[in-house]
Amino acid sequence: MSCPMSQLLSAYHDGELDSAERAQVERHAAACPACAAELAELASLSRLVGEYPPPRLSQIALHRLHDRTDMVMRAGVLRVARVLQAAAACVVVASTLMLMRTSSANSSNSGQEATAQETAVEAAPPWLDVAVTASAETQSLDATTPAAAWYLADVSSRSEDVP
Amino acid sequence: MEETKPVAQLYSDASKDGASPRRVGSWMQRPLVEPESSPAAEDLKLLRRAGAGDQKAFHQLLDRHAGRLFGLAFSLLGNAADAEDVVQETFTGAYRGLSGFEGRSSVATWLTRILVTQAARWRRDRKRPMEPLNSVSALRAAGELRTTEGGAAAVERRLDLHAAIEQLSPEHRQVLVLREFEGLSYEEIAQVLGVPRGTVESRLHRARGELREKLKDYL
Numbered sequence: 001m002s003c004p005m006s007q008l009l010s011a012y013h014d015g016e017l018d019s020a021e022r023a024q025v026e027r028h029a030a031a032c033p034a035c036a037a038e039l040a041e042l043a044s045l046s047r048l049v050g051e052y053p054p055p056r057l058s059q060i061a062l063h064r065l066h067d068r069t070d071m072v073m074r075a076g077v078l079r080v081a082r083v084l085q086a087a088a089a090c091v092v093v094a095s096t097l098m099l100m101r102t103s104s105a106n107s108s109n110s111g112q113e114a115t116a117q118e119t120a121v122e123a124a125p126p127w128l129d130v131a132v133t134a135s136a137e138t139q140s141l142d143a144t145t146p147a148a149a150w151y152l153a154d155v156s157s158r159s160e161d162v163p
Numbered sequence: 164m165e166e167t168k169p170v171a172q173l174y175s176d177a178s179k180d181g182a183s184p185r186r187v188g189s190w191m192q193r194p195l196v197e198p199e200s201s202p203a204a205e206d207l208k209l210l211r212r213a214g215a216g217d218q219k220a221f222h223q224l225l226d227r228h229a230g231r232l233f234g235l236a237f238s239l240l241g242n243a244a245d246a247e248d249v250v251q252e253t254f255t256g257a258y259r260g261l262s263g264f265e266g267r268s269s270v271a272t273w274l275t276r277i278l279v280t281q282a283a284r285w286r287r288d289r290k291r292p293m294e295p296l297n298s299v300s301a302l303r304a305a306g307e308l309r310t311t312e313g314g315a316a317a318v319e320r321r322l323d324l325h326a327a328i329e330q331l332s333p334e335h336r337q338v339l340v341l342r343e344f345e346g347l348s349y350e351e352i353a354q355v356l357g358v359p360r361g362t363v364e365s366r367l368h369r370a371r372g373e374l375r376e377k378l379k380d381y382l
Binding site: 006007009010011014016038041042044045046048049050052053054055056057061062064065066068069070072073076 | 218221222225226229230233234235237238243247250251254255258259320321324342343344348349364365367368371374375378379381382
């Protein structure tokens with residue numbers, strides 16, 4: 001039959017009691033040989049355990065830990081990249097589907113839209129007319145125009161200079 | 164009985180118990196106002212940087228804690244190979260759970276908590292008992308004899324100590340190792356294990372009682 005005060009001895013040994021509890025244990029241990037012996041054994045046990053600390057981590061093992069941690073980090077980056085790749089693929093698919101739907105709707109309404117475009121051209125403001133003219137001039141630029149002929153002649157003369 | 168904790172809880176530093184602090188702590192104790200240059204403050208800075216994507220900061224954290232965690236894992240598992248693997252699992256878990264750290268405990272306590280849980284899982288998943296350190300060859304394989312001095316008597320004493328610790332229940336072994344090898348306060352052990360402080364006190368009392376009985380020839 002152990003002493004009821006025994007419950008407090010471990011905490012006393014570890015310095016985990018407040019001052020009142022400590023004084024209580026010390027008074028009791030002075031009069032109780034069993035508790036005094038248990039306190040002595042607790043001290044011996046801690047000394048025994050303290051004589052055999054666990055081994056230290058070797059430098060080789062530490063390097064291994066760093067290397068494996070790098071692999072984990074790289075795997076994390078690749079995982080994020082895969083998620084982004086999947087998200088990008090989803091966007092492309094969704095965009096394609098939207099375009100297909102729009103083009104099918106356009107083809108079904110092409111007759112109506114052509115009429116609407118003609119109406120729009122008739123009603124176009126003067127500044128839009130200028131832009132349309134400039135665009136037409138750009139499209140008609142080919143080797144027969146003076147500027148294009150000069151450019152082509154210049155390029156051919158430079159290529160002849162190259163040994 | 165070793166409990167299974169969800170991953171979110173494993174990688175979170177939130178303590179699930181309401182244990183109130185009342186004792187002076189050791190190196191893991193987090194004071195109310197953290198000095199800028201304290202190890203705990205430095206750990207926190209490194210963890211924040213790692214969380215922001217700074218991989219070098221995480222490697223620095225590994226340098227600061229790997230040795231201590233390895234010693235703890237060795238004490239819990241009984242061999243160096245398993246201990247190294249569990250330390251690796253701990254840092255892998257910590258890296259993946261960086262966003263789960265809320266600063267409610269120190270980084271050291273957080274890492275220790277992950278390690279203790281990982282060690283318990285490791286033992287359970289492998290379904291094998293602690294490596295039996297009951298022979299000289301087992302000790303040599305574990306790299307223990309290099310540090311052993313004092314001849315055959317010391318080796319025998321060490322074997323008996325390991326055997327006695329090995330025979331403790333997982334719960335008793337955890338508190339004993341955290342107290343005797345790591346020097347944690349009861350409050351810190353309670354934080355690491357996620358149990359009330361009173362539970363730590365009673366488990367430690369029983370664990371020491373068992374050890375005293377098994378090792379009475381050395382005491």
